[in-house]
Amino acid sequence: MPTGRRTKLLTLALWVLIVGGLSPLALKLTDVQNNDTLGSLPASAEASRAAAREAAAFPQPDALVAVAVYARESGLTAADRAKVDADRAAFAAYARGGTVPEAAPAADGRALLLTFPLAGDDERQSAAVAPIKQRLAAQVPDGLSTALTGSAGAEDDFGEAFSGLDVTLLLATVGAVALLLLLTYRSPVLWLIPLLTAGIASQCAGGVVYLLVRHTGLTVDLQSQNIMTILSIGVGVDYALLLISRYREELRRHEDRHEAMAVALRRSFPAICASAITVAIGLLCLLAADLPATHGLGPVGAIAVVATLAAMTTLLPALLVLLGRWVFWPFIPRHGAVPAEHGSWSRIAGFVGTRPRIIWLATATALAALTIGIGQLSIGLPSDETFTKEVGSITGQRLIERHYPGGTLAPAVITASAGTASPVADAARSVTGVARVGEPERSADGRWVRIEATLTSEPTGPEAVRTLERLRAAVRSVPGSQALVGGDTALEADGDAVTSRDNRVVVPLVLAVVLLVLVVLLRALVAPLVLLASVILSYAAALGGAGLILDAIGHPRLWSAVPLQTFLFIVALGVDYTIFLMTRAREETTRLGHRPGVLRALTVTGGVITSAGVVLAATFAALTVLPMVPSVQIGVIVCAGVLIDTLLVRSLLVPALTLHIGRRAWWPATT
Numbered sequence: 001m002p003t004g005r006r007t008k009l010l011t012l013a014l015w016v017l018i019v020g021g022l023s024p025l026a027l028k029l030t031d032v033q034n035n036d037t038l039g040s041l042p043a044s045a046e047a048s049r050a051a052a053r054e055a056a057a058f059p060q061p062d063a064l065v066a067v068a069v070y071a072r073e074s075g076l077t078a079a080d081r082a083k084v085d086a087d088r089a090a091f092a093a094y095a096r097g098g099t100v101p102e103a104a105p106a107a108d109g110r111a112l113l114l115t116f117p118l119a120g121d122d123e124r125q126s127a128a129v130a131p132i133k134q135r136l137a138a139q140v141p142d143g144l145s146t147a148l149t150g151s152a153g154a155e156d157d158f159g160e161a162f163s164g165l166d167v168t169l170l171l172a173t174v175g176a177v178a179l180l181l182l183l184t185y186r187s188p189v190l191w192l193i194p195l196l197t198a199g200i201a202s203q204c205a206g207g208v209v210y211l212l213v214r215h216t217g218l219t220v221d222l223q224s225q226n227i228m229t230i231l232s233i234g235v236g237v238d239y240a241l242l243l244i245s246r247y248r249e250e251l252r253r254h255e256d257r258h259e260a261m262a263v264a265l266r267r268s269f270p271a272i273c274a275s276a277i278t279v280a281i282g283l284l285c286l287l288a289a290d291l292p293a294t295h296g297l298g299p300v301g302a303i304a305v306v307a308t309l310a311a312m313t314t315l316l317p318a319l320l321v322l323l324g325r326w327v328f329w330p331f332i333p334r335h336g337a338v339p340a341e342h343g344s345w346s347r348i349a350g351f352v353g354t355r356p357r358i359i360w361l362a363t364a365t366a367l368a369a370l371t372i373g374i375g376q377l378s379i380g381l382p383s384d385e386t387f388t389k390e391v392g393s394i395t396g397q398r399l400i401e402r403h404y405p406g407g408t409l410a411p412a413v414i415t416a417s418a419g420t421a422s423p424v425a426d427a428a429r430s431v432t433g434v435a436r437v438g439e440p441e442r443s444a445d446g447r448w449v450r451i452e453a454t455l456t457s458e459p460t461g462p463e464a465v466r467t468l469e470r471l472r473a474a475v476r477s478v479p480g481s482q483a484l485v486g487g488d489t490a491l492e493a494d495g496d497a498v499t500s501r502d503n504r505v506v507v508p509l510v511l512a513v514v515l516l517v518l519v520v521l522l523r524a525l526v527a528p529l530v531l532l533a534s535v536i537l538s539y540a541a542a543l544g545g546a547g548l549i550l551d552a553i554g555h556p557r558l559w560s561a562v563p564l565q566t567f568l569f570i571v572a573l574g575v576d577y578t579i580f581l582m583t584r585a586r587e588e589t590t591r592l593g594h595r596p597g598v599l600r601a602l603t604v605t606g607g608v609i610t611s612a613g614v615v616l617a618a619t620f621a622a623l624t625v626l627p628m629v630p631s632v633q634i635g636v637i638v639c640a641g642v643l644i645d646t647l648l649v650r651s652l653l654v655p656a657l658t659l660h661i662g663r664r665a666w667w668p669a670t671t
Helices: 007-026 035-039 048-057 080-093 124-139 150-162 165-185 190-217 222-253 257-288 292-323 344-352 356-376 391-405 418-429 462-476 488-522 526-554 562-594 593-627 627-667
Strands: 065-071 111-117 145-149 410-416 434-437 450-454 484-486
Touching: 007 190, 007 292, 048 410, 048 450, 048 488, 065 080, 065 124, 065 150, 065 391, 065 450, 080 111, 080 124, 111 391, 124 145, 124 150, 145 391, 145 484, 150 391, 165 190, 165 222, 190 222, 190 292, 190 488, 222 292, 222 562, 222 593, 222 627, 257 292, 257 488, 257 562, 292 562, 344 356, 344 593, 344 627, 356 391, 356 526, 356 627, 391 484, 410 418, 410 462, 410 526, 418 434, 418 450, 418 462, 450 462, 462 484, 462 488, 484 488, 488 562, 526 562, 526 627, 562 593, 593 627
Parallel strands: none
Antiparallel strands: 065 111, 065 145, 410 450, 410 484, 434 450
């Protein structure tokens, strides 16, 4: 349809209808975001069960909690205390019940805390944060430090940090891709067509995701929506580069551009389709993950890839055929013209062909050496390092940690049978690392008690997690207690356990999908196994290289979901370039023989695949404009992985190793 003289118009008309129906829905996608999944755990986790029990036994209005911090390192003065009293009176207008509890003093006499839940519905609570901040910052005595933290401060900081950043991310991505396409095509017109098509694919994907969120219960959060945009543009431009490169070749062989596109599409479609299938099914493997943020990313990303595949193999060919050869101006491919020599890639292919064994061993050694950088990384992102810049809630959190026990802001919450309240509280007091245990609070039905235990260490740090394990063991040992321990530290500990489980399940599943696609596509067993090994090595090298970068910029502590998500992107997207190379090698070896066929494939695909890799790396690098450390970490790791795969693995390691293995690479087929 997209290459026929009349049916190309029908294809375009169909896309006009699709875009007209889905684009308005895509604009509403932000309205149905649910960012609660970013920090939530599966219902089976103890932290989730504890929270559910607490909500049922101790029902309270869902309120943001404001924590105003006042601190002076030399000790609070009378003027400081007067400021606190005045603020307390002013804050009463925004507090639930119209009163703010008395300020909680620090043991060192250098800090005071005002803690109160906000009144009203969600909209009123959110609106109250700004005047509270203004009051807190007004008429502050010289030398007194103030900050607003708690859930009210954190939510407001999050909203301010991301205000307008969806547009910023889109502009950064489009700008980087547009520049690279201009450099690649050296045409003032051609670069617009793949970029426009990728943008349409992104809008259509957003519309489909919106419908699924509204009618099937699919969850979309800020992270998955951003990655959906990145995938649509990055993967879409990759596919466009491959198709346009083949189309340019065929225009020199065919006078009729419709026929040229038909041949180009027929010959490039298997590689593009295999790539899309690999990425989409790899993303759907995330459905096997228990962590909600990871689980929800799978279908959203897969929809983006499928929409992009549809656009790049139907809309893009139809547009190119409709516009004709002039879109390549000033370098228009004429029928019968001798194609330009692939100068640099001919030399690279010649270099690879001279000593393939030495080249693949040297490349593999260099990649292995890069993995040393993994030692700079650690798993577990402290809550005060979530943002890339200092925000008020983090400042407040650090002030509290300086003058109060580390877990003051987020105590562990024990819920247990009411009849065991005293022994459970005593057991909690006996635990090393617990600074204070509150009085048991009985539920309205008399069945349960709630006990808060303040830890001595920062609530999301490794020491707090070890204390939590001791606390859980202690309260469970009380006969009949049915004790559950929740809170922020429990979320951190259980999150690490869930992430470890997801890694064990999803990683082998993704590798199996990639191997199966390669076996079917190449109709061989040896080459797919070799390619899979190269992808794993590429991921390890990417982690190492990114580890050096992240350590240098101060973000070496990874958010727990980052390793799995970046593994998926690097493996599924990185194998794309190997698919593009090896499908062409399969085609050329049938015609020319093994050695000349592999070198010919490297020569003719080198430029376009390198351009595609650089474009994809640039799109993921755009994630670094976001003010959240997990986004920066994903952007740096995937960018490093794609560049390593493009410039080293696909250009040197894979072709050299394929030459060294010889015809056996295609076993059991005979080539």
